Amino acid sequence: MSVSPFLVSAPGKVIIYGEHSAVYGKPAIAAALSLRAYLLVTPCEDVNDIRLDFPDIGLSHSWNKENIPWEDIRKFVTFKDEKPVVTEELVPEIVDLLSTVLADVESKLHYTACLCFLYLYANLSNKDVPGMRFIVKSTLPIGAGLGSSACTAVCLASALARLGKHVSAACHTSTEKVYKKENSDLDFIDSWSLMGEKCFHGNPSGIDNAVATYGGAVMFQRTTIPSKPSVRTTMRNFPPIKLILINTKVPRSTAALVGNVAQVNRTYPKCAGSILDAMEHLVFEAYQIMIRPSFGKEEKDQLRELVNINHGLLVALGVSHPALEKIKIIGDTHGIGSTKLTGAGGGGCAISLVHDDVEEEVIQKAIKEFENEGYETFETSLGGKGVGSLSLEDVDKDKRDTVFSAEVFSSYKDRDEVEKALKSDIYESWRFW
Numbered sequence: 001m002s003v004s005p006f007l008v009s010a011p012g013k014v015i016i017y018g019e020h021s022a023v024y025g026k027p028a029i030a031a032a033l034s035l036r037a038y039l040l041v042t043p044c045e046d047v048n049d050i051r052l053d054f055p056d057i058g059l060s061h062s063w064n065k066e067n068i069p070w071e072d073i074r075k076f077v078t079f080k081d082e083k084p085v086v087t088e089e090l091v092p093e094i095v096d097l098l099s100t101v102l103a104d105v106e107s108k109l110h111y112t113a114c115l116c117f118l119y120l121y122a123n124l125s126n127k128d129v130p131g132m133r134f135i136v137k138s139t140l141p142i143g144a145g146l147g148s149s150a151c152t153a154v155c156l157a158s159a160l161a162r163l164g165k166h167v168s169a170a171c172h173t174s175t176e177k178v179y180k181k182e183n184s185d186l187d188f189i190d191s192w193s194l195m196g197e198k199c200f201h202g203n204p205s206g207i208d209n210a211v212a213t214y215g216g217a218v219m220f221q222r223t224t225i226p227s228k229p230s231v232r233t234t235m236r237n238f239p240p241i242k243l244i245l246i247n248t249k250v251p252r253s254t255a256a257l258v259g260n261v262a263q264v265n266r267t268y269p270k271c272a273g274s275i276l277d278a279m280e281h282l283v284f285e286a287y288q289i290m291i292r293p294s295f296g297k298e299e300k301d302q303l304r305e306l307v308n309i310n311h312g313l314l315v316a317l318g319v320s321h322p323a324l325e326k327i328k329i330i331g332d333t334h335g336i337g338s339t340k341l342t343g344a345g346g347g348g349c350a351i352s353l354v355h356d357d358v359e360e361e362v363i364q365k366a367i368k369e370f371e372n373e374g375y376e377t378f379e380t381s382l383g384g385k386g387v388g389s390l391s392l393e394d395v396d397k398d399k400r401d402t403v404f405s406a407e408v409f410s411s412y413k414d415r416d417e418v419e420k421a422l423k424s425d426i427y428e429s430w431r432f433w
């Protein structure tokens with residue numbers, strides 16, 4: 001069996017309302033970002049070699065395919081219509097079997113990333129698939145609240161599902177509007193990427209991987225009843241919101257922050273419960289405003305008010321950070337709009353919903369101040385495409401050696417180089433499920 005090289009890609013996300021409360025079965029609203037993760041899969045010379053290169057986190061590791069305990073792992077995997085079925089939680093026996101294979105991975109950061117890869121690899125691929133090299137590059141800041149873990153998990157789940165022949169080839173172009181009510185390939189990728197997210201941080205709501213898989217904008221609500229699927233309401237007419245994204249560059253881990261909120265919830269259940277209920281109400285309010293047929297000044301003002309309330313509630317849960325508060329102070333001092341932290345908080349990014357009436361000069365002044373503090377600002381668009389793939393046959397013959405070369409892919413130095421080579425120059429060649 002020989003496998004041609006291919007690329008997959010999935011977007012990051014911005015949570016506009018409802019982070020953390022999403023973990024507790026409350027609704028949240030999020031949209032896909034134009035910043036994305038890219039995964040190149042190329043055959044290895046040695047058919048038994050599985051090689052993982054995650055240069056963004058300084059990880060390079062390889063395994064011999066023969067050392068994966070396929071038979072033992074398969075005892076814990078259920079198949080329906082020849083496809084592996086996801087479980088409610090990670091299967092502890094599989095995690096245990098993989099821990100032997102991971103014994104030589106020392107750093108916790110690398111261990112988690114390798115576990116995510118191997119968990120999906122062992123479930124979705126099989127021992128007949130020849131050795132491949134997996135290289136991930138992201139144009140998103142990592143660990144900054146923009147869902148880098150989820151889009152990495154979606155890239156891995158989609159690539160491995162393709163190698164395991166569990167999904168059909170992606171065939172829609174970037175301009176084609178596809179309104180399928182059901183898409184079993186995307187559902188498969190979404191459900192398995194959630195297992196990947198579980199490797200990164202024990203208790204994800206599923207909103208990040210849902211946005212990375214399906215793209216667009218959604219109101220998402222995790223079910224708290226085991227085996228009932230989460231509810232994903234696509235927001236087709238997502239209002240045109242002007243938004244600035246600011247990264248404090250303060251590192252933090254989603255797993256730790258989700259754990260801190262769980263601790264607050266255990267210690268003060270009634271108090272934390274009221275905050276989470278308030279978040280639920282504000283998300284429903286925001287949803288009703290966003291889907292109004294006319295979207296004018298009144299609606300924009302209300303959405304900004306709700307951004308401020310949402311930030312206050314997140315502060316109350318203890319997930320802000322002095323740097324995020326500094327962003328809020330700068331934004332509010334210049335009156336650019338409403339600012340809140342986004343994602344897990346504790347550092348990472350904030351978003352400002354910009355007021356229409358603010359002069360460009362004022363916005364530039366605020367941006368300058370953010371940059372003087374060492375923060376990075378992004379101009380990005382919301383609501384783009386979800387997971388996509390680029391196969392050999394999608395690309396002109398004379399470009400294939402460059403586009404699918406591990407050497408060339410590894411040599412992209414920064415966000416601009418990745419985006420130019422893989423997005424701007426050949427975006428119309430990408431296919432989406």
Ligand SMILES: Nc1ncnc2c1ncn2[C@@H]1O[C@H](COP(=O)(O)OP(=O)(O)O)[C@@H](O)[C@H]1O
Pocket residue numbers: 037054055056057109112113136137138141142143144145146147148149150152200201252253254255343344
């Ligand atoms: N490009 C990447 N390569 C490898 N691992 C990645 C990449 N992007 C994200 N990750 C994994 O996701 C983790 C960050 O996830 P998380 O704390 O949830 O923050 P966020 O999802 O907001 O960026 C990283 O520590 C790493 O394990």
Ligand SMILES: C[C@@](O)(CCOP(=O)(O)O)CC(=O)O
Pocket residue numbers: 018019020021022023144145146147148149203204205206207208254258342343344345
């Ligand atoms: C805090 C949370 O609501 C979002 C986390 O997003 P991120 O990993 O910080 O991008 C957790 C979740 O919904 O899984």
Ligand SMILES: [Mg+2]
Pocket residue numbers: 147148149150208254
């Ligand atoms: Mg994450």
